[in-house]
Amino acid sequence: MDTGVTTFDLDGWMRGHLAHVEAALALWVVADAPAGLGEAMRYAVLDGGKRLRPLLVLAASEAVAGDASAALRAACAVELIHAYSLVHDDMPCMDNDVLRRGKPTVHVQFGEAQALLAGDALQALAFEFLTPADDAIPAAIQARLCRLLASSAGYRGMAGGQAIDLASVGRALSEAELRQMHRLKTGALLQASVEMGAACGAASDANREALAAYGIALGLAFQVVDDILDVTADSATLGKTAGKDAQADKPTYVSLLGLDRSRAHAQELLAQGLAALRSSGLPDVRALAALARMVVDRDK
């Protein structure tokens, strides 16, 4: 098995796969929804974002020789859940943010009510993506994808993590509590991306478990790096307001561990993720390995 980045052209791999994802989103996220709703939905989803979650779905699906059509739908569905969560997160009653991906946030552009509805409609659309009526995707895969996405988006995943986040402002969290919050808030959907990719193919239980372990490590690493960048990068580079968590007195890995130990922790998590891939028994996990390295080495 090879996890080496030297033998793998991640940029080329990403270019091709991102083109598919962008084209599918542009086609499937409808502009013809009534009364401006489609416009707000497209604004929230298109022309922005690193598309990390879709790339994880596609890489995991390829690692298990999964159904490419199911994987593309799953990739787009996960991105819709991510996009809706950002729309709702940015609203005045939550983080009250005005800048996202270098553009005004959805509620600034379209009003709060439309932003609320667009987020709601994007969540529903994610499950539509996963359940095409034409039977091109076996029902067992459709059901499994819905199950993974629903549980990672809901109270045991993203929404639950947001609730902990809300309740934690101004409170001192232990590292264990902080990890639990991020494991739900950001980690659950990243982990689900990997598991949904695996669900598109005939992975063994051992394959799945190794990929899930990779997903957990990657999800935590992502958040540690996010916290580091919130301190070290500027708003122009990030495309969103920098220094925001520190200002809001939110607990972060940096406030808890300091910058150096946070960086070291990100490297440890990367090593854990790569070790999980090595233990997976899958013949080619180079794209997954390269994506994990990208997550840890990114500067925005």
Next chain:
Amino acid sequence: MDTGVTTFDLDGWMRGHLAHVEAALALWVVADAPAGLGEAMRYAVLDGGKRLRPLLVLAASEAVAGDASAALRAACAVELIHAYSLVHDDMPCMDNDVLRRGKPTVHVQFGEAQALLAGDALQALAFEFLTPADDAIPAAIQARLCRLLASSAGYRGMAGGQAIDLASVGRALSEAELRQMHRLKTGALLQASVEMGAACGAASDANREALAAYGIALGLAFQVVDDILDVTADSATLGKTAGKDAQADKPTYVSLLGLDRSRAHAQELLAQGLAALRSSGLPDVRALAALARMVVDRDK
């Protein structure tokens, strides 16, 4: 075929089925979600509501001899979507309502941010209900239920209708435009309730089409009666703020047709629904017929 209400004990039928629905919701809508989220979710769902949508699911499933376990899950899932839509609808950026089912609305009780999250988590939980991992429900039924629920909740259904509603305040709508708005906003989920019930059994295409036609008529009748009650009933009876649509200068059937023609229209729609049931070819549609009569004859 018998649609007669004289030979059918609707109250007894409802008592038994409501007990199942309430018990399932109390069991499945989790209190142990983190940081108060579960409490807000339960508050939004339990101890209130007519449960019309769950009853439609169960009645339609029984009409096609459907899988009772799948139908109960579908019944609860539809109710979660309905409940989440009320939570978000009541928020200050939407209808800004403080009273619902005789209680303070969720954002009044728990704050806006928690209300937003609880609504989001309830939508995800609906799809969790439909996709249990134990294979007790065939994957084909799980996938079909998710498809019906997602499309009726999203931009082509409830969320789309809400967007039209938002855009229509203070504008004169034609009857056709008003019908289109309600067909999406309220009708789509009521129709989906009937279709999801039908999806729990082996209904023929003709069965399904007749039930869908019944669902469309019932959905419109429901809204016409809602508009009538907004004018004729008081807040204490309704358990929500009466006269609200008129105050907000929202177009309603009553503002468009007047009270008498609205009442006549509700009766026409009831007759259409009952005719669809008669044409369905199903042997026992008494519960569906009685529910339609109840919707039109209700005083709250």
